[in-house]
Amino acid sequence: MELKKTPLYAMHQKYKGKLIDFGGWELPVQYEGIIKEHKMVREKAGLFDVSHMGEIEVKGKAAQEYVQYLTTNNIKKLAENQVMYALMCYPHGGVVDDLIIYKYSEEHYFLVVNASNTDKDFAWIKENCPPDVMVTNVSEQYAQLAIQGPKAQEILQKISDTDLNTIKFFYFNPEVKIAGVPCIVSRTGYTGEDGFEVYLKPGQAGFIWEEIIKAGGQDIAPIGLGARDSLRFEAKLPLYGQEINQDITPLEAKLGFFVKLDNDDFIGRKALLKQKEDQPARTLVEFYMLGRGIPRSHYDVEKDGQKIGWVTSGGYSPTLDKNIGLALIAQPYGNVGETIDIVIRDKPVPAQIDQGIFYKKKSQARTTP
Template sequence: METVRKTALFEAHEALGGKVIDFAGWALPVQYEGIIEEHEAVRKAAGMFDVSHMGEVEVKGPGAFDFVQNLVTNDVATLEDNQILYAMMCYEDGGVVDDLLVYKFASDHYYLVINASNVDKDFAWMQEQAKGYDMSLENISSQVSELAIQGPIAQEILQKVVDVDLADIKFFYCNRNVTIEGAKCLVSRTGYTGEDGFEVYTDNESILKVWNAIMKVGEPMGLKPAGLGARDTLRFEATLPLYGNEIDKDITPLEAGLGFFVKLTKENFIGKEALAKQKADGLPRKTVGFEMEKGIPRHGYEVVVGEDVIGLVTTGYFSPTLKKNIGLALIDAKYGEMGSEIGIKVRKKVFPATIVSKRFYQKNYKK
């Protein structure tokens, strides 16, 4: 653990009994009380996550819009100031560099939130694409700390420590001028759990007092600190993709079932030509949901039909909310019809599974 990076909340995690692991080069808690308990707290009340390992890049200047619009798959032209967009950055062949959130602060100022494991790669990619645009790129990841408070009573808890009316922040919007315990914060109505909630960004020096203030008012109401384990089970139930599982350089957004976030009607973006061709030709692979009576699926397990390997499990778990063994798999498209029977190879034994809707859990966002 000596070589990994620590967030400004590292000592708080230790004090709370967090089980710390190395995640993408960061020392972060995988759980405190337990993954199931933390998962259920987010579904029924609220949980709070340290997500300070995420990356942040600022794009400023007259050419900022044109640059970001060309960089990502979604249509940045639809954004109002202080609105947020989910998108992907793609390679020319349609594979995914990363998925990200695009915050529009102004027509000449954007804020990109990227995955921790990809920060260096993503920033190098952005710099490579930036040539010819009249704007500046700055990787400010090391200066920013972030926490996420998620769950049905997240607003009620956070409202007790902020100086604005959180009801005014709509889903996928933000307020850049929120004060918590004297610290200036950016608060957005976003998250990665399928529940209503907020993400709070501030400087490294202020994040501990922000965390402590929220925990102090929230714990009596049912707020629990939550780790990476619950973060993964929650996002999976809500069918939210994880880079390296559902999307990566060898899996396109269309194959991952994320075509909604790919606007082929845009004039241009990196990877558009390849994605348009893939859509026109028909997808060779597709991502499906499945459930199984016996055996718990895991990332990388083979999916079979008879003797043929038709794909791989991208994510699989025993769902704490649904009490079922469920998974997502990227498979040969011809086998992907709803209700089809497939097999999941768990170690050396094949267990039967059925293709079902990927909508495992009904998201509870506040629109």
């Protein structure tokens, strides 16, 4: 089957991206090297093509009530032009997807979902939709670029007609012109750094990509999927299919902050309430390697020779210069200071559970609403 291409495919070719099959999309895993790109984002700025992400609009008089029922967070707290992270759950508490919710008004929401889940999510949202709400998959109407890093605002401001200071963290402005092109600009990010997402018509994406690169000069570079993953992992941001999936609940994944159980009813609330009362049998832990070896996703975790769970995400952290990971393990073994074994090439390698070991931005520490 032929791979799908984003509107920025020509840019990936021009900048000599190493293209791979990523969930049916032909996308660059790297340009000049994962570590180099990773450090560029931490120190200056990077430009990402995230046009493969899915966008779904929910409109109608009951739109707010429906999005509230569909997701775990309290979206009624949102002001217009505010953004919120949330999860959609199945009735048994497992995760359909995690998503970003943009509120235009109480009758208009814009949901950004994971690329590989777009069709599944759209079907799920339609399946549960009341008759007075209109749900539309608008993914093909948008290209999406992300500019991330400490110099992101300085670079984007050079070609923006809007004072970017007015776009606060987890807010968006639907009427920004970038190099004269109408765009929706939000300020969220998936790297642990400050940055912006730019949504625009697919036909304008190549032009805006080049304008951002030109504005940034030596302070910006195109970034591939490899560094995108190492950046999000190092900042301890969850990835669907690893930290969460249909068999892992938000409570097990330590995402309880985004699950408002004391609020209105939502799909999965009953199961999650029970799990909270009973205490989850599994828990997500942070660990660092004591022995030599790099932990990878799906490696088994053992204690005294018995399997107690598995690594959800793991690897070498370029910024922290150590091998760290996240693992979903049986609750009794999840205490800080506990030693566990990561099975690397059939050999148990010691690691220690800790907390606060992942990357945090030194200035402007922020949390999502």
